[in-house]
Amino acid sequence: MDHDDFRQWAHRAADWSADYLDSLGDLPVRAQVAPGAVFRQVPDDPPAAPEPMEAIFADLDRVVMPGITHWQHPRFFAYFPANASPPSIIAEQVTAAIAAQCMLWQTSPAATELETRMIDWLRRMIGLPDAFSGVIQDSASGATLAALLTARERALDFRGNRDGLAGGPIMRIYASAQVHSSVDKAVRIAGFGDANLVRIPVQGSLFSMDPAALEAAIVADQEAGRIPAAIVAALGGTSIGACDDIAAVAAVARRHGVFLHVDAAWAGSAMICPEFRHLMRGAEEVDSFVFNPHKWLFTNFDCSAHFIRDPKALTDTLGIRPPFLRTLGQEGFVDYNEWSIPLGRRFRALKLWFVIRAYGVERLRDMVRAHVAWAGELAERFGQTPDFEVVTPPILSLFTFRYAPADTSEEQRDRLNAALVERVNQDGRIYLTQTQHEGRFVIRFQAGATTTTREDVLTTLNVVRELADNLRAASPDEPVAIAAE
Numbered sequence: 001m002d003h004d005d006f007r008q009w010a011h012r013a014a015d016w017s018a019d020y021l022d023s024l025g026d027l028p029v030r031a032q033v034a035p036g037a038v039f040r041q042v043p044d045d046p047p048a049a050p051e052p053m054e055a056i057f058a059d060l061d062r063v064v065m066p067g068i069t070h071w072q073h074p075r076f077f078a079y080f081p082a083n084a085s086p087p088s089i090i091a092e093q094v095t096a097a098i099a100a101q102c103m104l105w106q107t108s109p110a111a112t113e114l115e116t117r118m119i120d121w122l123r124r125m126i127g128l129p130d131a132f133s134g135v136i137q138d139s140a141s142g143a144t145l146a147a148l149l150t151a152r153e154r155a156l157d158f159r160g161n162r163d164g165l166a167g168g169p170i171m172r173i174y175a176s177a178q179v180h181s182s183v184d185k186a187v188r189i190a191g192f193g194d195a196n197l198v199r200i201p202v203q204g205s206l207f208s209m210d211p212a213a214l215e216a217a218i219v220a221d222q223e224a225g226r227i228p229a230a231i232v233a234a235l236g237g238t239s240i241g242a243c244d245d246i247a248a249v250a251a252v253a254r255r256h257g258v259f260l261h262v263d264a265a266w267a268g269s270a271m272i273c274p275e276f277r278h279l280m281r282g283a284e285e286v287d288s289f290v291f292n293p294h295k296w297l298f299t300n301f302d303c304s305a306h307f308i309r310d311p312k313a314l315t316d317t318l319g320i321r322p323p324f325l326r327t328l329g330q331e332g333f334v335d336y337n338e339w340s341i342p343l344g345r346r347f348r349a350l351k352l353w354f355v356i357r358a359y360g361v362e363r364l365r366d367m368v369r370a371h372v373a374w375a376g377e378l379a380e381r382f383g384q385t386p387d388f389e390v391v392t393p394p395i396l397s398l399f400t401f402r403y404a405p406a407d408t409s410e411e412q413r414d415r416l417n418a419a420l421v422e423r424v425n426q427d428g429r430i431y432l433t434q435t436q437h438e439g440r441f442v443i444r445f446q447a448g449a450t451t452t453t454r455e456d457v458l459t460t461l462n463v464v465r466e467l468a469d470n471l472r473a474a475s476p477d478e479p480v481a482i483a484a485e
């Protein structure tokens with residue numbers, strides 16, 4: 001493909017993208033295909049000869065698009081958002097054309113320096129003090145792993161990387177059961193072992209770690225000769241949005257010299273609104289804090305902002321400096337590969353620069369605020385609707401509810417709600433997912449897509465009520481035969 005052809009097809013791709021975004025509201029949110037349906041349409045062997053772009057584009061519509069779940073759909077209320085926005089998409093297009101590897105300062109000085117500036121913009125936007133520096137990681141999972149590796153090395157006085165972990169002391173990580181599974185994964189990869197992830201019970205309306213129980217667990221471990229290496233606090237847990245009391249946890253961490261990492265992957269974006277910052281009270285005391293602009297700050301995946309109090313501890317943990325990666329003849333620069341797990345790095349700062357400038361901070365705040373307000377309004381309406389109950393109240397834009405007709409047992413309700421969520425997603429007008437809360441099957445709702453409106457959010461109640469009525473009418477005695485898990 002020469003550059004003239006590229007220009008033509010890039011224009012076509014831009015038109016295709018705009019048409020796609022325009023059409024989203026009319027598509028079923030969750031892909032409606034059966035497992036294997038897309039795979040079977042792709043030939044076993046790759047083509048030996050070039051194929052025309054026209055044919056490839058036609059197959060994009062014919063083969064691929066039916067198997068796409070539309071994350072940018074205005075009625076995508078499942079999981080958490082992984083939102084995009086036109087300025088971010090344009091920046092991604094430009095980034096793909098530049099296609100720089102941003103591992104060293106000299107492999108693209110602009111990428112490094114823009115990254116430093118964007119991290120600082122984000123730090124100011126969420127109100128963290130300037131004691132933090134940071135890096136754009138590929139994911140919250142990557143940031144949490146980097147944080148726990150740093151905590152491990154700090155706990156071992158940086159001997160772990162040199163000597164390995166075999167025969168070393170037992171190190172412990174503390175978190176509630178509300179943290180994301182990326183914490184469990186990081187605990188494994190960093191060599192702590194599942195058995196050393198200590199679960200701290202939660203309390204209160206935000207389902208926060210009990211600081212007294214945390215402290216007791218740390219003291220018990222110290223007395224038993226185990227090393228408390230890190231605490232991971234949740235700011236917006238995945239299941240129901242649990243928020244730890246960061247100030248209380250930080251006080252425990254400080255008293256015992258334990259590294260504290262905060263996973264604010266989803267909720268962190270809302271911290272750009274000063275009125276929500278009570279949820280991060282104490283964050284200025286932590287060692288490490290991650291949030292994902294690629295979730296709820298209108299920036300395409302991947303883009304995780306990772307703030308660190310002591311970057312030297314991070315680079316002493318992850319930095320490896322072979323002769324072929326040295327930048328000669330320059331000083332006073334950062335090589336961000338030393339802050340992350342992979343060497344190769346995308347130019348992620350550009351899309352943040354586009355998004356923050358194209359919207360401005362006030363507009364970004366308004367969008368997040370609106371999502372929170374609409375989710376609150378919807379929860380209130382569910383709470384007033386016969387046969388429905390709000391199980392966990394809104395934490396920012398996330399709440400859980402269930403269908404709970406008075407004449408049903410808890411077991412029937414589990415089955416009923418499992419069937420209901422599946423019917424909702426087959427119906428396609430909205431997309432919801434489920435979780436388990438205190439042993440019961442509940443349905444999650446979150447709002448966060450870029451183009452979601454209040455009407456989209458409020459539609460949820462009508463769709464859910466209609467499908468719940470159908471479900472009961474279909475099998476009034478034994479509601480459904482679908483298992484809850």
Ligand SMILES: Cc1ncc(COP(=O)(O)O)c(C=O)c1O
Nearest residue numbers: 139140141180182236237238265
């Ligand atoms: C609270 C929380 N932490 C971490 C993650 C993992 O994020 P990532 O995909 O960026 O690794 C998620 C994903 O939804 C999450 O909700």
